[in-house]
Amino acid sequence: MKVGILSFQGSFLDHSKSILELGHESLLIKQSKDLTSVDALILPGGESTAMKKINQFSNLLTDIDQLIKDGIPTLTTCAGTILLAKEVIGGEVTIPNIDIEVTRNAYGRQTESFEGSVKFFENEDIYCFIRAPKISKIFSDTVNVIAQHNDEVVGVVQKNVVSLTFHPELNNDEYYLNWLNDFIREGKNVRSF
């Protein structure tokens, strides 16, 4: 399986490591010409303002938008989640594909970044939140909560898109990798629409 990872900037190499560990092929996507026949997509963490600017050069996100709308399994973390949100507080809407509102840097500056316990599907583990956004509103019944930190929603799924505000790629724990493998292989949990 070929997994395309948006590689403008950010933690794309960490995601690539997860994909390689699972025995899949990872493609670092920087321009539209890199986007050939991928089976799944990952939009990583980083700075959403920088990614948006870098996009202006090639307009790669327009093609990515189309692939997501075609139903390709797509995982987003942190800044990647901001790119796909329908509404953004403290930032700009980019390619809205998931019916949520996110608030940028919602926990505060880096000194408020933390490691916190997250219930991700059936598993509980400790993950990093780095100048993380919050999912502040859910606009549709078709958006399902899949991850929670205390009472906060930190991960959702809608159709083929899974959007998280934390960084499982910095852990690469067994539960996450197994889930990721299923997600890529079958679009399991996502192709049910």
Add this chain to the structure above:
Amino acid sequence: MKIESTNKVKKGLAEMLKGGVIMDVVNAEQAKIAEKAGAVAVMALERIPADIRADGGVARMSSVGVIQEVMDSVSIPVMAKARIGHFVEAQILDSLGIDFIDESEVLTPADEINHINKQNFKAPFVCGATGLGEATRRIAEGASMIRTKGEAGTGNVVEAVRHMRTITNELNEVIACDENEIVALSKKFRAPLNVLEEIKEQNKLPVVNFAAGGIATPADAALMMQLGCDGVFVGSGIFKSGDPAERAEAIVIATTNYNDPKVLSEVSKDLGEPMVGINIDTLSEEEKLAKRGW
């Protein structure tokens, strides 16, 4: 459960900056230009390195007013510099809630023997290095990110290239070494053994390593990326050039597409005047900022 400012969270922010450009700015207006041009972070300074070099005298932490003005004006991470060994400047920056502290040779050192014990702070630290020994000593002191020292404020990339090549060659020597050689390598590079063991285990430096010091053009940025840097700091190169906004954008695009000469030639067109450069040979030993730090 929730724990703030762990090592993993500190190193994690550096991971999020990878592939990006961090720009020196002296006020809110420049910070906004940098953010709009696609900077992943800004370094808030009172004077950029080229001016520090020209002005002479003692260079200290920037005024709290300037730093706060920049912090209030942008949504991307803000860094600021403390003098080498000046842990009280670092305490002040930490209390302001700065996102990253640069313990920097660009400022006049405050301690000729000791660097700051960086474990005691909430904010992560970035430190300059000219070789693997310096890089690993800083990591052992708690640095979450390394950058080449280069020669700041010169617009001349030669020193950054030298430092990156040195770090890479020495890193390769450690990665390739037989386990019986590692103690001798630790002595040779004056590198803490535990960090060398970590390098050997991971086959890479355990933290992110950016290029800094003398980067002035999109081609300079791409050169440093092709040499294996994880991202780029641009200091005087942007706001000492003819068209800062245009140049800043071009360097951002070049840093992402560092392996694509077509893109590099496209963004290098019509950029206006670059900053005026200084030949390193014309600097006396005392004028070389990279000599600072131990």
